[in-house]
Amino acid sequence: MDYDVLILGGGPAGYYCALECAKGGLKTALVEKQELGGTGLRWGCLPVKRMLDALRERQKAEKILFSRSSADVQEIYKGFLEEMQGIEIQLAERLSARGVEIFFGEGSFLTPHTYLVGERCIEAAHIVIATGTSPKGFQQVEEDGEYVITHKDAVSLEQLPKTMTIIGANVEGCEFAALFAALGVDVFLLEKENQILKGMDRDLVQPLLDQFEMQGVKIKVDTAVEAVDKTGSRPIVLLSDGSMIEAEKVLVTMGRKPNFPLGLDQAGVFHESQRIPVDSCCRTSNSHIYAVGDINGIGGMAHMAIQQGILAADNILGKRRELSSGIAVPSAIFTIPEIAGLGCQEQELLASRQRYKVGKYPFSHTWRGFTKGIQSGFVKVLFDQKNKLLGLWMAGDDVSEYIGLLHSVFRKGISLKDLEDSLAIHPSLLEAVWEAARNLEEREGVQDETTSYIML
Template identity: 40%
Template sequence: MNREYDVIILGGGVAGIYAAKALIKGGKTIALIERDCLGGVALRWGALPVKRVLDYFKENSGDVDKLLDGWEDDLVELSRMIEKNISFLGADVYYGEGEFIDSHNVIVGEKVLKGEYIIIATGTEPASIDGITIDGEMIITHKEAITLKNIPKSIIILGGNVEGIEFAFLYRELGIEVVLVEKEDKLLLGYDDDLVEPIEKKLLEKGVKIIKGRAANKAYIEEGKVKVVLEDGSVINGEKTLVTFFRKPNFPKGIEKLNIGLDKDKVLVDKNFNTKEDNIFAIGDINGIIGLGNVAINQGLQVAEYILSKRDISIKYEYLPRAVFTLPEIAGIGKQEEELKGVKYKVGYCNLKETWRGWARGIEEGFIKVIVDERKNILGIWMVGNLVSEYIGLLSPLFNRNLTIDDIKRNLIIHPTLMEGILEAVLNIQ
């Protein structure tokens, strides 16, 4: 069976899904190939399910049994929602592993699909390292971790990155003994100390044991436990170990047949996400630019626009909004202080409890900080607090227009809201 399409998309994660949506609305016929479940890491196998659990504990008293009893049904419903979302638009979805025959033809199962354009959006997946072999049973990845089946009494989480921290909160809220191991001397590398400090403090208050400055060199199973050997020779034990610190690219089968530049961990692309094959693009984690869901979505939309209009792509990653969905959350956009060494800047803070809405809601924790340069340009806005991720997303267009202190002062902000904390932080700059 042979079928022809305008665009074939390999990978049904958020990069592929959003590219498909935009292309279909632009009148293109689409084949979307997915080897497992639609949604990828961002929607189905990690980020979104983790947020659902954490939101449950933010908004409920913490009835763990109620959460666990309905969890598998929730994941099934999530898969249905994702499939309905993409199928409703008119894409043909093929399940199986797509393999390149040449630069225009892909085989999946017994079907050969021909596309004028092909988009590679196959993402990455967790990988073992020397001495630590993932078995999917006791030494696991996020994919096994979010099923919440056979909940262990204890777990060791390797990696104090965003994924590791979010899972540490999740498992501790479920009543599980958690040990978090980070080889560096601080958690959440890439985030300023004042943003990380409340998160680390909350982890400790909840009973998470944190080990910093010592790498995990080996993990093995003995007497029904996972034993993790740290670089100083000490050994810690847990029923399971979650590995979060290394991922490998999902290169499509047959890619070596093409004239495509590959690095060991990515597909090489130009500014338009084009490979050396003019009709083939690579978007999302597989191109190795930035491994974040919002980046993957944006690249999917941008490459669709490029195919439809041939308009060159321009993305300002320095104004990338980011969030860590912990308890409390971190969210922000722009530069952080650790990126500004040697640059003159000033900082203004506002504690959320000191805003009028913060008082009304009885908020006790969290803050907003604004970083500016000597010419009153706003370099960064960062927040810590409950659900602060909801406040950041649409600030990106403002940053792209060179947001200044005067812009904040001259424009209206709804009163009373927590967003007024940005104005208060600006007014507090010394």
């Protein structure tokens, strides 16, 4: 065998898997058909969050919202693009420092142990598929990279548009709406459901809606896209209610499709239309071939992909590990303000008609919030009738930073007394969690107007 491990895909799952395998002493190779970093590190979540962080700090310093008349807004955007191009260099250097050999190009399985890249035939004892997903759009809208674009195009525009229509008010759509609105682009956000960020409690979404309103973001829900007319100088989105929206760019954020490597049948790997099924150790139907990250359809979040990549590496190294249950997976939406949390949403509890307790506390009421001049954001905690924590959610600046480490605590079945007895540093913003737990109110398990909303 040429290598102990061959990893297909240089996104977060493949990158961390390669590092862990090499760290364990395995001779490791990685194949990437485009750029290292994938959607997570190069073309999706990281660049959007990096730019939003920079814009937020600039706005705080200048106490203004950007507009297209800002003299240096275009230079800020170009500087961000140049900075993000350095990601691939950093990834390559870190992999090479660990002894990972990198191959670039389109490849295909020849046998269960061999993979052809260009003219190089690579043989490996173990193979890890980490090829991820790509935007799939939908039948009525065909992406062309010029007028109708995807997230990859959106973070590499040579010139900022004056107007943009975003199809899909999901997490990706809202994050890009926040980014381009902050850059002074006139944004129109479309959603076929009756609310943006469907599945998220109204009170958590409301601060984002307030920000969008202040920035002039136009939102239309409960309306489907029928087609995009590209016959004129600008694309026109045709809607199900008969209205039309014209903009310089149309960004589509409607779902993703799996990037199946070529030759899966030759590899003896069973796959379904949208994923490669795996067992609890991330093994495919062929026991020496693993599938990690978005390609296996579990989770669809970068932090889960990273953990799966490390888990696969550990199993290859003989340290048997299994996927943990999907309970209380932490999530975050990197808008301005951010939304983050884990566990149940209040609307789920209302819909299931169970009794529960809810406590909320604003960051502005904490003493640290007072010293920092924070005026918005809050914590919400949800407990069952036996005082077991069911959900913990936050809205506000940088709340994504607090959620990750709370995951392990949550999984241990933390109780109300545990939370009340915890010692949050004083003064700190995390005291809001403690305060929220001290301000619980009983709620009947009957669905009411807080569970859903329609924005007209």
